[in-house]
Amino acid sequence: MNRTMSWIAEGTALSRSALVDLDGQSLLPGWTRKHVAAHLALNAEALGNLVHWARTGEERPMYASPEQRNADIDAGALRPADELLDWFDESARSLTDAMATLTDGQWQARVRTAQGREVPATAIPWMRSREVMIHAVDLGTGVTFAELPTDFLEELCADIRAKRGDVPDVRGPLPQVAAYLAGRAYESVTTADGSPAQPLPPWL
Incomplete structure (x- = not known):
């Protein structure tokens, strides 16, 4: 808390x-x-x-x-x-x-x-x-997402995955993965097979 x-x-x-x-x-x-x-x-x-x-x-x-x-x-x-x-x-x-x-x-x-x-x-x-x-x-x-605390971004990613449900298993720098999961602009995020991640609709 x-x-x-x-x-x-x-x-x-x-x-x-x-x-x-x-x-x-x-x-x-x-x-x-x-x-x-x-x-x-x-x-x-x-x-x-x-x-x-x-x-x-x-x-x-x-x-x-x-x-x-x-x-x-x-x-x-x-x-x-x-x-x-x-x-x-x-x-x-x-x-x-x-x-x-x-x-x-x-x-x-x-x-x-x-x-x-x-x-x-x-x-x-x-x-x-x-x-x-x-x-x-x-x-x-x-x-930018890079300026947000690392532990906050980790919690945010876990929260979005739980609430969104079926989201791709993506790889990339944590701030960019958080931006991707939140439906914001992102870079350098790929799926597990290395292909570019497809955008998600906005969350929050």
Whole structure:
């Protein structure tokens, strides 16, 4: 748990450093960097809902609906850049503070992800670390998978393989394999027989 919390701090700092020129295009099709910033802020608030659920037992879903989530991201992307940065900072800080209040027993409470999976609250820090790490790259302002911690990338690859299910057995440098499995741009990734790996659809 402590290491996952440190990944959140590292990823938040990386994302914050990459939140520049917010009107520019991100690496995610159809999204500016403002969309990514709004998504990250909303994600922190949504995971805060799960922390509340774990702490109080009051069911509080991450989002009202997928449609509302998308509408909120689009609306958030219309905010001025300084408001978005303040929102990113405050939402990240609030989530960290909320997680710090959970007891050992509350961390074991069952909550539900936006995809409908029932998980223990201990999954919340990992869910947040994925968001801030991967989207730091997606902002497209210089952060690459090679700059993410090695142990995070190893955990990410294992997580994606488990959740994607049937994915090719690929070889290559760990950052590039992680990028490939996440459906992002990659280089030097081949299948076991040495042929070029075929792209996967985006994940997360």
